[in-house]
Amino acid sequence: MSASDSQRMEQIVSLCKRRGFIFQSSEIYGGLNGLWDYGPLGVELKRNLKSYWWRVMVHERDDVVGMDGSILMNRAVWKASGHEDTFSDPMVDCLLTKKRFRADQIEPQSGTVIHFAGAIDEQLLRETFDYSFGDIPEPKRRELEEHYRRCKNLDELTRHSDPEVREFAKKRLGEIARPVRIDEPFSVFLPKGKPPESARKVAIQYYQQRGLTNPKLTGERSEKVENTTRYNPENGSLLTEPRSFNLMFKTYVGATEDESSVTYLRPETAQAIFVQFKNILEISRKKLPFGVAQIGKAFRNEINPRNFTFRSREFEQMELEYFCRADEGMKLLEYWREERLKFYENIGISREKLHVLTVPDDERAFYSKGTYDIEYDFPFGRQELEGVAYRTDYDLKQHQQASGKLLEYFDDETKEKFIPHVVEPSAGVDRTVLALICDAYAEDQAPDEKGKMETRTVLRFHPRIAPVKCAVFPLLKNKEPLVAKAREIVDLLRPHMFVFYDESGAIGRRYRRQDEIGTPFGVTVDFETLGEKNAALKDTVTLRERDSMKQERVAIKDLPSILVSRIS
Ligand code: ATP
Numbered sequence: 189m190s191a192s193d194s195q196r197m198e199q200i201v202s203l204c205k206r207r208g209f210i211f212q213s214s215e216i217y218g219g220l221n222g223l224w225d226y227g228p229l230g231v232e233l234k235r236n237l238k239s240y241w242w243r244v245m246v247h248e249r250d251d252v253v254g255m256d257g258s259i260l261m262n263r264a265v266w267k268a269s270g271h272e273d274t275f276s277d278p279m280v281d282c283l284l285t286k287k288r289f290r291a292d293q294i295e296p297q298s299g300t301v302i303h304f305a306g307a308i309d310e311q312l313l314r315e316t317f318d319y320s321f322g323d324i325p326e327p328k329r330r331e332l333e334e335h336y337r338r339c340k341n342l343d344e345l346t347r348h349s350d351p352e353v354r355e356f357a358k359k360r361l362g363e364i365a366r367p368v369r370i371d372e373p374f375s376v377f378l379p380k381g382k383p384p385e386s387a388r389k390v391a392i393q394y395y396q397q398r399g400l401t402n403p404k405l406t407g408e409r410s411e412k413v414e415n416t417t418r419y420n421p422e423n424g425s426l427l428t429e430p431r432s433f434n435l436m437f438k439t440y441v442g443a444t445e446d447e448s449s450v451t452y453l454r455p456e457t458a459q460a461i462f463v464q465f466k467n468i469l470e471i472s473r474k475k476l477p478f479g480v481a482q483i484g485k486a487f488r489n490e491i492n493p494r495n496f497t498f499r500s501r502e503f504e505q506m507e508l509e510y511f512c513r514a515d516e517g518m519k520l521l522e523y524w525r526e527e528r529l530k531f532y533e534n535i536g537i538s539r540e541k542l543h544v545l546t547v548p549d550d551e552r553a554f555y556s557k558g559t560y561d562i563e564y565d566f567p568f569g570r571q572e573l574e575g576v577a578y579r580t581d582y583d584l585k586q587h588q589q590a591s592g593k594l595l596e597y598f599d600d601e602t603k604e605k606f607i608p609h610v611v612e613p614s615a616g617v618d619r620t621v622l623a624l625i626c627d628a629y630a631e632d633q634a635p636d637e638k639g640k641m642e643t644r645t646v647l648r649f650h651p652r653i654a655p656v657k658c659a660v661f662p663l664l665k666n667k668e669p670l671v672a673k674a675r676e677i678v679d680l681l682r683p684h685m686f687v688f689y690d691e692s693g694a695i696g697r698r699y700r701r702q703d704e705i706g707t708p709f710g711v712t713v714d715f716e717t718l719g720e721k722n723a724a725l726k727d728t729v730t731l732r733e734r735d736s737m738k739q740e741r742v743a744i745k746d747l748p749s750i751l752v753s754r755i756s
Pocket of ligand 1: 497499500501503505573619
């Protein structure tokens with residue numbers, strides 16, 4: 189992330205907190221990593237996004253119905269779906285800090301590796317040596333003690349000018365060096381340009397953690413490596429071999445905590461749709477192709493939650509399972525990719541920041557015949573917003589086999605029975621909310637009260653998803669007729685949209701506060717509205733548009749229709 193991108197991200201995170209979009213979960217207790225709470229504006233933004241998704245994916249189509257499944261399900265679901273055995277990431281641990289990384293997120297590097305071996309603890313040697321003076325007869329003992337005090341370490345003592353002292357020190361060293369030598373080798377990666385001392389520092393820390401208080405590093409050797417081995421990018425320390433780590437949160441259902449009561453918080457919403465496929469097919473009487481949509485919470489014990497809400501441990505998904513015949517799968521995969529791109533454009537995300545990645549064969553789930561990732565250019569890099577995957581008939585087949593219940597579709601015309609295939613567009617609510625905020629965040633120049641230009645922070649949300657659609661202001665707060673009129677307008681608009689009434693502060697400041705939370709329209713009731721100066725302007729107000737800051741005079745009675753049409 190460049191400095192300006194990371195600065196932009198910091199400003200976004202700070203605005204989110206300051207204006208009540210997103211807070212750290214359990215903040216007063218120091219928070220809990222990877223968990224977030226949505227504040228008064230965040231919840232509105234999220235709801236608008238979810239409602240629009242539901243409208244487009246369910247209400248505006250004849251071929252999709254919705255459902256809302258439970259978060260906890262019979263453990264058998266997760267066994268059959270393969271999640272219990274395989275929903276894991278290969279993880280590597282740092283030998284020094286114990287920090288875990290996803291193996292596929294650590295790039296192998298080229299550089300120099302310094303291998304250390306046979307570390308000895310100098311401190312421990314000195315202590316043992318000290319103690320050993322006890323059995324030396326006087327006056328040699330006092331003489332040795334005297335020398336020892338002057339020497340800073342054992343090495344010096346073994347190089348002492350008195351041959352007798354040297355001899356004694358060497359002998360003692362030979363006797364006691366063995367038990368405090370650590371033979372465990374340790375390697376540190378040095379990227380180009382980093383001094384070898386930094387590698388020694390890391391190695392010293394490593395041996396200190398293994399009980400050497402003052403390690404002396406012997407047996408040092410360096411070697412050039414090419415793009416093969418993985419080292420901790422933060423400190424150069426060697427990483428362990430990859431090991432699997434299951435991402436599902438385990439829990440127990442009922443009063444006993446044993447194997448028989450184990451289940452998991454769902455890591456995706458899709459499985460509820462597959463296991464209810466038969467019920468939905470029967471009651472909805474849909475013909476293929478048709479889909480079942482669901483929005484709901486999902487939980488993953490992510491190893492490295494990061495990038496604000498981008499990778500969280502609790503998040504929401506908007507998923508559609510679109511069932512079809514086998515020969516329609518690939519075509520529908522393309523169809524849904526295009527539909528989903530349109531969706532992102534329709535909520536105001538810039539097309540040039542959206543990208544489609546064709547997931548390569550070796551990175552796709554083994555059962556998938558094709559997967560696209562829809563990605564967005566976040567300030568922290570290009571990352572996945574949504575996966576559109578052709579999952580074949582894998583899931584229904586697995587559940588039919590494991591449950592022993594037929595999950596087949598009967599085709600009236602051909603009289604065929606078969607397990608349908610499925611194409612799945614699976615989007616993340618939280619990632620999309622973050623993309624919306626990142627895309628909308630802007631700073632521009634706007635005149636202040638006295639007409640002087642100042643920097644304005646503005647969220648340029650599409651009116652469709654903006655948390656507050658319209659703000660209503662009486663020009664002055666202590667002029668009763670202005671306040672009464674503004675209140676009337678609020679009542680007029682409330683059945684159609686979420687409006688916000690604000691009477692405090694100078695009008696320019698009130699506009700700024702709304703710009704910062706992305707309110708697209710502002711209505712001001714002034715003396716003209718009361719018809720005091722010009723009867724023709726009675727019952728009209730100024731309507732201000734957030735991005736252009738243009739103002740127009742409109743009749744109060746026309747406000748609902750004007751705003752409703754501009755919002756949608
Ligand atoms: P990633 O590779 O980023 O971990 P994924 O490919 O595992 O994601 P899917 O299993 O395809 O994700 O889930 C579908 C969608 O759910 C993702 O595109 C994303 O929008 C959302 N999602 C998945 N994991 C998380 C998470 N930890 N935090 C927030 N959203 C998530």
